[in-house]
Amino acid sequence: MKNAVKIVFGLLSIVLCPLSTQAQTLNVQSGNVRYLFPAAQTSVMPYENGTTLTVNGKTFTLSEVDSIFVDETAVTDNSVTVHYDGATAAITVAGNIAQYLTIAQSGAHVSIVQNDAVAEEITYTLSGSSSDGGFYTEGAYKATVELNNLTLTNVSAVYSGAAIHVQNSKRIKIKPLNGTVNTLVDAANGKQKGCLYVKGHIEFAQKGTLNVTGNVKHGIKAGEYFAIKNSTVNILGAVGDGINCEQFFLMESGTIAINNVGDDGLQCDMEDPDAGSTGITTDHEDEDTGNIYISGGTLTMNVTATAAKGIKAEGSVFISGGTVTATTSGGGMWDTEDLETKAAAGISSDANITISGGTITLTSTGSGAKGLKCDSLLTVTGGTLNVKTTGALYYNNGTTENSNYTGNTDNISSNYYSSPKGIKAGIKTESGSGWNVTYTYAGGIVISGGVINVSTAGRNGEGIESKSTLVISDGQVTVNAYDDAINAASDLTISGGYVFARATNNDGIDANGNVYIKGGLVYAIGASSPEVAIDANTEEQKKLYITGGTIIAVGNLESGASITGGTCKYTTSWDGSSWYALYNGSALVAAFKTPAKSSSGSYWAPAAGPGGGGPGGGGSSLKLVVYTSSTPTLYSGVTVSDGTDYFDGMANIGGSVSGGSSVSLSNYTSSGGGPGGW
């Protein structure tokens, strides 16, 4: 009989199982750990040599058992609870998994190691409070960590310096339970990568709140991807990034707020950059792209560090919903490895950025800081993108730094300065030298929807700059910039949408290639000569081609423009800050407000702002140029009602106009424009 028991319950690991579930629970208390065995799961419990008792595969040394008792405690299979209470913690372990866990404890520092035989997901529920505690777990099977009003500060860094450290490469769910508020602070003397560190991938769920402070490196570090639904995560501070993850970042709902970080707000890298990107996979299975996906929720960050990014992706950024607000205030720096200046940005991608929804607000105030920057293609098909930079031009050649550089940058290496642009996308690569210089272009900007508002105030602050081509086919684009409002290093095409481009110190619209205006409503305001409203690169035999749409231009058009498909007229007699009505034949196209003019009337006078003192005076009055597909007529001093405001109140579409006086217009000739600036 005894041998039979040994064989059945020991060597062969066969357990006799009653088919019904009973309420009795056998509790085995060993130190601060209580193992809970439902009677129905216990079957035969052998004693061996009077020294051990084995219950459901878990062998206890009786001398280490404080007590055994039977009660009716409800037991949830695969569950572990840890309740922190000051300098200690009480642990319960469901009997069905007791045999798979090795538990160690030092004060309120708890270590639980799963062995590889675990075949079901274990849920760890952490609660209570400790001013010097931590939770460390290892395993090779996916797991869940529930946070039930947990307040945990790690000081002693016993098993890890992290407040919660999950040394497990599988999917780890982190659940701040509904309605709970949880706070984690890690040990300042530890070596952890994050206050909340997960070697594998993190999936946040449930509508609780988690507050995190990272005293050594990141607030939250995931060795693989990071996904969030519903939860509220507040990064209260971090020495490094607020959230740092690999593979990809996915936010579908919930709230993330990141403040007081020493580096980027959110950074996502590829886990294995040497292997290269896997590309986007179905349901992100085994994806390693460094991509950031935001389809819902609220993501807010305020980063102050030098050259820090609000959102930084080694891969691409996709925003299809939600609210994203990134504010940066850090200035520029000299990168001793790349031997070039680096500056802050609200969103930065080493690849593409695609915006199809949501509301994105990016504000950067540091010297040289940009709003949005991507190294390849920016695509906007929907959503609202608000970008504002107020920083000055940053200069640093490795020995001399100037955070308010006012010199001319035309003849210095681009490595030595960073311009406070609103949006910059694409790559222009130069090869050769002298007369043999050639350029290649990659990426660029494609806008086919959405609402984009950009303003810059600092020197060299272009509003929207493509280092390749730029195409606008729909949407609303409003730019108020210190430098070129809209600029393309290659060709620039507008075939639809509503485009407002006002530059206080350069061209309204400028391309180093050809400019094609085929449709849409374009309102461009350039600075006084030699800058123009719309500029193509005639110096290199490029040209402005106008074949359709509606154009309102304050300032000249590029000399030698090809104007077909309609009629272009102009006047030099126009009032500043006055409403005009533009008709195409007899049809009202738009009402628009002119910019303020200088007291001499020789140039329009932008409002003074940081770095924006307005253009130097031109020798002649600026033209007000209009183009429509038929014959444009213009009325000044009109009163506008109803309709929809565009361009931050500088135009009205679909409204009614009354009053006003007819404006005498002259035919515009392509030779009548200026040469345009750079």
Add this chain to the structure above:
Amino acid sequence: MLLALCAFGAQAGEYAYLVFVNQNNDTTALSVSGMTMRADGNSLTVTNAEGTVHFTLTDLQFMQFMTEEGQLAQRLDRVLDVNAPIDVYTVLGVMVGRYSSLTEAATALGKGSYVISNGSVTQKIVLK
């Protein structure tokens, strides 16, 4: 077969007793009401609502929850011999095969729940 198995396994009521079995297969059934146990040296002291019982640990073979006071004693009289031939069924009553011993069956079968029978004793087992 299935009905018979269910009748055996699905015990009515709660596990009201914890039965202690010594090396001679003598059984002591104690009510679990208010039961606590404490080991001290070679002694196991068990206290419940009815009183206190002391066991010598080295003399204990195993303990097991039971629904009825005399249930385990009856079962011990006809416990399944692991070295005797057995029939193995799925939990739905479909025969898996006949093996020369439980040891052979355990080696041959994959993980899962089974019902084994030697004709007089029928039990559910779980292979892990």
